[in-house]
Amino acid sequence: MSNTQPSKDALRDWLLTCVAAKVKIDRDKIRTDVSMDEYGLDSVSAVSISGELSELLNRDLPGTLLYEYSTIDELTDHLVRSGAATGQSPASEASA
Amino acid sequence: MTPDTDNLFPDDTADATPERARGVDLVFAAIVTFAPPAAFVLGTWLWISGRAVPSAVEIVTMIAIHVCSLVGVELGFHRLFSHRSYTATRLVKVGLAAMGSLAFQGPVIWWASIHRKHHRYADQPGDPHSMYLFDPDRRFTWRGAIHAHIGWVWSARSVGRGGFARYAKDLYRDADLLWIHTHYFAFMIAGFALPALISGVAHGSLQGAGLGLLWGGFIRIFLMNHLTYWCINSVTHGWGRQDYATPDHSTNVPLLALVTLGQSWHNNHHASPTSAIMSHRKGQLDPGAWILALLERGKLISNVRRPYGPALERVRREQRRNVAPPHHGDDH
Numbered sequence: 001m002s003n004t005q006p007s008k009d010a011l012r013d014w015l016l017t018c019v020a021a022k023v024k025i026d027r028d029k030i031r032t033d034v035s036m037d038e039y040g041l042d043s044v045s046a047v048s049i050s051g052e053l054s055e056l057l058n059r060d061l062p063g064t065l066l067y068e069y070s071t072i073d074e075l076t077d078h079l080v081r082s083g084a085a086t087g088q089s090p091a092s093e094a095s096a
Numbered sequence: 097m098t099p100d101t102d103n104l105f106p107d108d109t110a111d112a113t114p115e116r117a118r119g120v121d122l123v124f125a126a127i128v129t130f131a132p133p134a135a136f137v138l139g140t141w142l143w144i145s146g147r148a149v150p151s152a153v154e155i156v157t158m159i160a161i162h163v164c165s166l167v168g169v170e171l172g173f174h175r176l177f178s179h180r181s182y183t184a185t186r187l188v189k190v191g192l193a194a195m196g197s198l199a200f201q202g203p204v205i206w207w208a209s210i211h212r213k214h215h216r217y218a219d220q221p222g223d224p225h226s227m228y229l230f231d232p233d234r235r236f237t238w239r240g241a242i243h244a245h246i247g248w249v250w251s252a253r254s255v256g257r258g259g260f261a262r263y264a265k266d267l268y269r270d271a272d273l274l275w276i277h278t279h280y281f282a283f284m285i286a287g288f289a290l291p292a293l294i295s296g297v298a299h300g301s302l303q304g305a306g307l308g309l310l311w312g313g314f315i316r317i318f319l320m321n322h323l324t325y326w327c328i329n330s331v332t333h334g335w336g337r338q339d340y341a342t343p344d345h346s347t348n349v350p351l352l353a354l355v356t357l358g359q360s361w362h363n364n365h366h367a368s369p370t371s372a373i374m375s376h377r378k379g380q381l382d383p384g385a386w387i388l389a390l391l392e393r394g395k396l397i398s399n400v401r402r403p404y405g406p407a408l409e410r411v412r413r414e415q416r417r418n419v420a421p422p423h424h425g426d427d428h
Contacts, residue, residue: 037261043205043268044278063275067261067268 006056011085012076014056018049019072032072041066057084118252125249128200132322135314142310153298154311157291161198162316165287168195169207169325170357170384177267178208181372183399186272188391193276197283200317201325205277209263210255214329215369216263218344224254225329228345236334245330246322288313324355332362339376340367350380358382364403371403 006014012032019036020027022045030039036046046066054061057079062068069075079085142148172192175181184192193204201207210224217223219234225248227240239247248254267273276283291312296305327349336347340363352360358374359365361382365374375382391397 035259035261038258040258043203043274046268047274047278062271063278064269064271067265067274070261070265 005084005086007086008076008080011079012072015049015072015075018052022049030072032076035070036066036072037070053079059084121252121255122250124202125255128249128317128321129246132200132314132318135310136318139310139315148303148307150307150311151295151299153295154291154307157294157308157312158316158319161287161291161312162320164195165199165316166320166325166357167384167387168192168197169199169201170359171387172196173201173204173207174211174359175372175384175388177204177273178211179370179372180266181370181401182388182392182397184391184397188396190272190276193273194283197276197280198287199320199325200284200287201321203277203280204273205264205267206260208267209260212263215366218342218346218366219333220344224248224251224256226345227330227334241330241334244333245326248329287316291316324352325359327352328356328359328362332360336360336363338363340364342366348380353381354383357384357387359384368403370401372400373403376403 016027016030016032019039019041020030023030023039023041025039041049047063050061050063050065053065066075069078076085139150143150168191172189173196176184176189176192196204196207202210214223214225217226219226219228221229223229225244227236227244228234230237230240230243243251261268267277288309292305292309295308295312296302298304299307331352332347332349333345334347336349338347342363344366346363346366348363349360358381361374361376361380364376364380365371368376372388373382373385374380375385388397388400392400
């Protein structure tokens, strides 16, 4: 079962890449402790990322998720707490 | 002189966002600025010349959708979502959000964010649509008046791209609202497709559908936005009377009360922004409040906030004064 769950680091990395692609900003310039919305992530993209996360983690996630947890760090922590990610940094990571 | 717009519109909401006008924003700005007035000219010419006279179907449809969208914007986008001035059942909440989305005034949460920002910086640098930021001494300019009325929708700094969740986190967390917000485009198209469909079916012709689109779609938007509702940003911050010494230029303009559902008691509103009732004394017509009273009686809404209270007393003038006519001399 844990094979399907990405590690916390992998999840954070995935989110970083995903947000950077949506807002067209170099991912090195995006901080994980700043609200994703501050980078100009619009609501359609925010809902779309929630949907892609649902696919990735194979669980139902609300479209409002990115507004409940507005930074990448908060969101990752929440997903780890709720059991959607492992919270570890294993060698085998989700290849999403 | 050319004002330094970077200083005039301090972009506190998008510290990390590169400032860039998105193509889609400019396309919407161009459509909403030019298409409705052009449609009005075309429709009037077609009517007068006898080439295409609107029938009762077009007029009734236009008025019906106009009233729907006006109620949605003023009682929904403004009094409910921006100011949380009453509590609504889910049906009313969703209905008002959907109706307001027909008005071509932008998606609901964006609208509320812009409006909350307007109250935060009212007529100061940071206000998305103030007319007083184009003059070094913050005086009236015609350029500013045009910016306040419609020009601001062209300004990347006014419409913003980042940081909006800061102003409307509560609204983004409402799944119903977020759905309507992110499906705004479909509602906006419906505002054009519906009158076209009704007239097309009623007249049984493509020309009928075109007439419906013209009157129930574009001319309706001209009447609501350009001619009446947008006057709240321009006229009721420039001309009229101030009953309260608010720190902005908001005014009360009785002439616009009915067509804005009471929002032209705009100085009252800035003095008591969390109140659902815009009328502060007898004789001040506030059709929005009448509708709220009906909804309250039907138990569809509750916790309707009233205007009077200590907060109001704080801003009440010792003596009412008339606002001096705006200074027009130094424009350009």
